[in-house]
Amino acid sequence: MQIQTVGIVGAGQMGNGIAHVFALAGFDVLMTDISRESLDAAIALIDRNLERQVSRGKITAEAKAAAMARISTTMTLTDLGQTDLVIEAATERETVKQAIFEDLQPHLKPSTILTSNTSSISITRLASRTDRPEKFMGFHFMNPVPVMQLVELIRGIATDDETYRTMLAVVEKLGKTAASAEDFPAFIVNRILMPMINEAVYTLYEGVGNVRSIDESMKLGANHPMGPLELADFIGLDTCLAIMNVLHDGLADTKYRPCPLLTKYVEAGWLGRKTGRGFYDYRGEVPVPTR
């Protein structure tokens, strides 16, 4: 199936990055969110990130203008019903995602493919609540979307071959690389990455190191581009906790127990970069460790 129009639900850090790469690759993008401010902020951020690519000689000013012209926004979720491909990139909560697909369903054209950018939640379970589990897939981008090469493709138990082939072709058109993962909690990347981040929080909780020493150790000692706590702040601590809970519940193994300190930060509303404070405080000129 040929994909030209793409609907994106959720204009947070992932939604805006996904809109950016789709528009640059020539797709027409319609983005929605429950908050007008989030939509406006996403458009401004896409503009800034495209401009950075222009100034670094990665794309032309014409390509930037054409990409911006291909993105439109709406506050009405059901407007996305006529698109060829829907990518749900709302908050990592199963009830939120289910409600989005349920609300959208009566307005969808029969051929629309539904996907979720979920970091961890069962694709089979999300698909089973829709009228088209065979046209439903996990479509997992990495943050920051314009920079990271990988996209995980996750087939639910009912996903058909045509849908899978269509999504492989979309990933190719985006100039990215697909990795196929089976539909088990948190798939491949987060199955491996998130327990490491959780362990870094335990390392902090137990006083083995402070925020700075833990991050420096992993940057200089293991050549990670960001330390695990800096990366957790970058992903969003609410998302990290949600993924650990899916691993813990879904695999029923205590090795996935979320660190109580991670829970405490989320309860405080210290969700990382997006709220201005997490393991670092971003409100000043330079990030300052909070422990």
Ligand SMILES: CC(=O)CC(=O)SCCNC(=O)CCNC(=O)[C@H](O)C(C)(C)COP(=O)(O)OP(=O)(O)OC[C@H]1O[C@@H](n2cnc3c(N)ncnc32)[C@H](O)[C@@H]1OP(=O)(O)O
């Ligand atoms: C939770 C999940 O479900 C799954 C996940 O996503 S897990 C998280 C996966 N992501 C990671 O692990 C990211 C780890 N961090 C990194 O790779 C790097 O720190 C980083 C790429 C984010 C930034 O790299 P950096 O060298 O410190 O910064 P910087 O020099 O500003 O950026 C590097 C390049 O990316 C570009 N860039 C960074 N953010 C960008 C954005 N949002 N849009 C466009 N370009 C961007 C910069 O322009 C720069 O481009 P050039 O190489 O052409 O100069």
Ligand SMILES: NC(=O)C1=CN([C@@H]2O[C@H](COP(=O)(O)OP(=O)(O)OC[C@H]3O[C@@H](n4cnc5c(N)ncnc54)[C@H](OP(=O)(O)O)[C@@H]3O)[C@@H](O)[C@H]2O)C=CC1
């Ligand atoms: N952060 C990351 O590194 C990665 C995240 N993901 C996944 O991507 C998804 C989004 O994460 P991320 O962008 O980081 O989260 P954000 O919190 O940055 O953005 C989520 C956005 O969804 C909006 N939203 C919430 N409910 C609805 C709804 N019912 N309809 C439309 N929009 C809604 C939120 O609005 P409001 O702010 O008003 O609540 C917010 O703008 C999650 O499933 C996450 O697991 C995948 C890969 C990497």
